[in-house]
Amino acid sequence: MPTRRAFAAFAALAMIGLSEPALAYEAALVVGGLTDAVLAGGEGGLLGLAFHPDYATNGLFFVYHSSNGTVCDASNRCTFVARYRVSAGNPNVADPLSRFELLEITQPFSNHKGGMLAFAPDGHLYVAVGDGGSSGDPNNNGQNLNTLLGKLLRLDVDSGSPYGIPAGNPFVGVPGRDEIWAYGLRNPWRFSVDRATGDLWIADVGQGSWEEVDFQPAASTGGENYGWRLMEGAHCYNPPSNCNDGSLVLPVHEYGHSSGNCSITGGYRYRGSIPQLAGLYIFGDYCTGRVWAYDPGSDTATQILTGQVLGNILSFGEDAAGEVYVLTGEALWRLETGDTTGVDSLPAGLRLAPATPNPFDERARLALSLDGPRARLEVGIYAVDGRRLRTLHSGPAAGGELNFAWDGRDESGRALAAGVYLLRAETEREQAGQRLTLLR
Secondary structure, eight states: OOOOHHHHHHHHTTTTOOOHHHHHHHHGGGGGTTTTTTTOBBBEEEEEEETTTHHHHHHHEEEEEEEEEHHHHOSSOOOOOOOOEOOOOOOHHHHHOEEEEEEEEEOOSSSSOOOOOOOOOTTTTEEEEEOOOOOSSOOOGHHHHHHHHTTTEBBBBTTTSSBOOTTTTEEEESSSSSTTTEEEOOEEEEEEOOOOOOOEEEEEOOOSSEEEEEEEETTTSOOOOOOOTTTETTOOOOSSSSSOOOOOOOEEEEEESSSTOOEEOOOBBBBBBGGGTOOOOOETTTTOOOOOOOOOOOTEEEEOTTTTOOOSSEEEEEEETEEEEEESOOOOEEEETTTTTTTTOOOOEEEEEOBBBBSBBOOOOEEESSSOEEEEEEEEEEOOTTTTEEEEEEEEOOOOEEEEEEOBBBBOOOOOOSSSEEEEEEEEEEEEEEEEEEOO
């Protein structure tokens, strides 16, 4: 059997569907029969590839790709999830006659297709599907349980025809598509399964202000609503206020469109050989090429690879040893120790101590620490619709511990209503935050 690396490298080149990567993939796998089926360009192309857990013996792998009206049944735009088998004569080439289509999803617009495929420890295939595009999810697909758009799907590819529905899927026997595992997603651009825990990490591209990282523990029974289009990140979007009735799952991390940031690219929780990165979730931004290491324990994201100019980050990869790779339009990088990567010097950086008390009714004590001076530190209290309600610090800051307090009032001194608020701290290279619950 061929190595997974050979196929995965070709798939990675075309994950975004830009012209050069798409052409490179077509040149490599034209014999595999995908050239005529894949519509590349813009946000289209070969968007995902996953190997069956028993690939070494059955030679099966799955692809997610966009197509045009020549092969779409119901419209001039669609995406397919299809299965292939390697050919008997050449184990490095897919058999074009082995194509078996599991799903065809009609796409109302040209963008937001998602496309990541991955098998989880339960043996089922997970499929990330975008909301179908345009701006602001005009059809509200993210919240519509009768469409596969804006969802994370869970399929049993080893039973049924063209696939089976796992018995534990949350919408079996109740209103909603049986394939749906989680919903409320805009354009999940890469999710990953933590090889150590089985947890899911989902990077969801924002509308115009906030990029988010969503989390699903391995013990989840599914059915999470991650909020889109009700919310963008942890902030109300449509409607602009009173958007969360308490049932939405807020992101574990978000970052704004400051300093050129524009579109999150999700990666992996690091399980490789670099001690400084152990257990941290690695992700990046497409526009700026910045890469962060997010610490779930402290809710802090620290920029790494500061000594490198990476370019547009298309995707991340993980090898059998847990080492993480960064794919850009120009190169494939591997995270390694060394002064040029910024990994060896990963700083303790910005840390937020847990607020006390929390929930609170009169005053919450807030503390953060910095490992050294910063040219810029912004600390504020935010509403879930993104409005800054109170500024606690704005300007340079010395290293060490800084203490604040919040009395549940806004900048004008007006007492705010009971509810959930967001504490955010940001320097020129780090972000941190936590939720505060105000009681009245």
